[in-house]
Amino acid sequence: MSLKIAVLPGDGIGPEIVGEALKVLGVLNRSFDLDANWQEGTIGGAGYDADGDPYPEATRRLAHGSDAVLLGAVGGPQWEMLDKQLRPEAGLLGIREDLGLFANYRPTKVHSQLLDASTLKPEVIDGVDILVVRELVSGIYFGQPRGIETVDGERRGFNTMAYTESEVRRIGRTAFEAARLRSGRVCSVEKANVLDVSELWRSVIIDLHASEFSDVELSHMYVDNAAMQLIRNPRQFDVIVTGNLFGDILSDEASMLTGSIGMLPSASIGEKFAMYEPIHGSAPDIAGQDKANPLATILSVAMMLRFSLDRADLADKVEQAVENTLDADIRTVDLAFGGASSVSCSAMGDAVCAALEELA
Numbered sequence: 263m264s265l266k267i268a269v270l271p272g273d274g275i276g277p278e279i280v281g282e283a284l285k286v287l288g289v290l291n292r293s294f295d296l297d298a299n300w301q302e303g304t305i306g307g308a309g310y311d312a313d314g315d316p317y318p319e320a321t322r323r324l325a326h327g328s329d330a331v332l333l334g335a336v337g338g339p340q341w342e343m344l345d346k347q348l349r350p351e352a353g354l355l356g357i358r359e360d361l362g363l364f365a366n367y368r369p370t371k372v373h374s375q376l377l378d379a380s381t382l383k384p385e386v387i388d389g390v391d392i393l394v395v396r397e398l399v400s401g402i403y404f405g406q407p408r409g410i411e412t413v414d415g416e417r418r419g420f421n422t423m424a425y426t427e428s429e430v431r432r433i434g435r436t437a438f439e440a441a442r443l444r445s446g447r448v449c450s451v452e453k454a455n456v457l458d459v460s461e462l463w464r465s466v467i468i469d470l471h472a473s474e475f476s477d478v479e480l481s482h483m484y485v486d487n488a489a490m491q492l493i494r495n496p497r498q499f500d501v502i503v504t505g506n507l508f509g510d511i512l513s514d515e516a517s518m519l520t521g522s523i524g525m526l527p528s529a530s531i532g533e534k535f536a537m538y539e540p541i542h543g544s545a546p547d548i549a550g551q552d553k554a555n556p557l558a559t560i561l562s563v564a565m566m567l568r569f570s571l572d573r574a575d576l577a578d579k580v581e582q583a584v585e586n587t588l589d590a591d592i593r594t595v596d597l598a599f600g601g602a603s604s605v606s607c608s609a610m611g612d613a614v615c616a617a618l619e620e621l622a
């Protein structure tokens with residue numbers, strides 16, 4: 263039976279990078295034995311422009327009827343003046359919440375070919391292989407109450423960082439299970455020295471570990487220290503489990519270990535649905551110029567093949583094709599350091615497709 267993918271290119275560079283990922287899926291259909299079809303929908307600013315809604319009902323139905331969702335990126339300056347609930351970001355948070363995508367896997371793997379592309383010393387980052395497991399549908403992103411009010415003649419803005427025990431338990435379980443398939447170490451990151459919500463987080467993680475995952479090595483770290491340790495000695499980490507806001511920040515930081523945020527894929531998984539997207543944004547400054555790095559989106563397709571489509575064999579092929587392309591010194595501009603020559607987004611996509619064909 264044909265696998266059905268909902269494709270949501272979104273805004274900015276979204277359509278360009280997703281276009282390259284679809285070329286890769288096309289090769290898998292033609293030259294391997296994948297049987298996937300896809301249908302496009304709008305999200306973010308594109309959803310607002312087409313339907314007045316950053317997460318249109320038609321997109322919701324498309325996502326609910328698909329085996330997986332592939333998303334590009336959302337956002338851009340032209341939508342910044344809209345009411346918050348109409349902005350592109352509301353569409354992204356809306357689809358995450360609607361599909362119940364509580365677990366966001368953000369693997370940060372340093373590719374040896376790109377050691378020089380990082381701003382950090384090669385000897386610090388060589389061999390880095392970290393999985394950030396970010397809670398994605400709760401915490402301060404969604405906590406109530408929130409808003410901007412006027413008190414004593416001045417405005418006051420507020421949000422609420424809240425987690426229930428069951429929310430911590432399910433993301434903790436995700437992280438421990440992931441660690442069992444890796445080096446077996448979990449570092450739980452919070453701010454338990456200051457925040458009540460973090461104190462609860464830590465105690466739930468400790469209990470869960472003791473009752474179900476005592477074979478996994480567990481450590482705890484305050485988020486400020488974790489931010490420092492990530493650049494001081496990143497190899498100490500295997501799996502990092504953390505809340506929505508801390509995970510957003512630390513995963514961008516971790517991406518710089520790899521040289522470019524344009525390299526990092528992600529998978530957002532819930533009980534019933536899953537969505538795959540690069541961790542980077544819509545890069546309005548280079549949109550439409552065929553300059554973006556499509557590898558994060560192509561590697562997101564590999565995660566989709568592995569987690570949703572039950573095709574780990576093809577995921578391996580896509581990842582190998584990316585490695586072979588990097589081995590051939592093909593770089594988009596974000597990866598081309600010290601005056602090295604670079605190729606366009608579409609040329610990078612073509613190069614990965616050619617490398618993939620060679621593995622058929």
Ligand code: IPM
Nearest residue numbers: 336337351354355510541543
């Ligand atoms: C991410 C992004 C989003 C987030 C934005 C675009 C709402 O930064 O996926 O990391 O904050 O989650």
Ligand code: MG
Nearest residue numbers: 510511514541
């Ligand atoms: Mg982010």
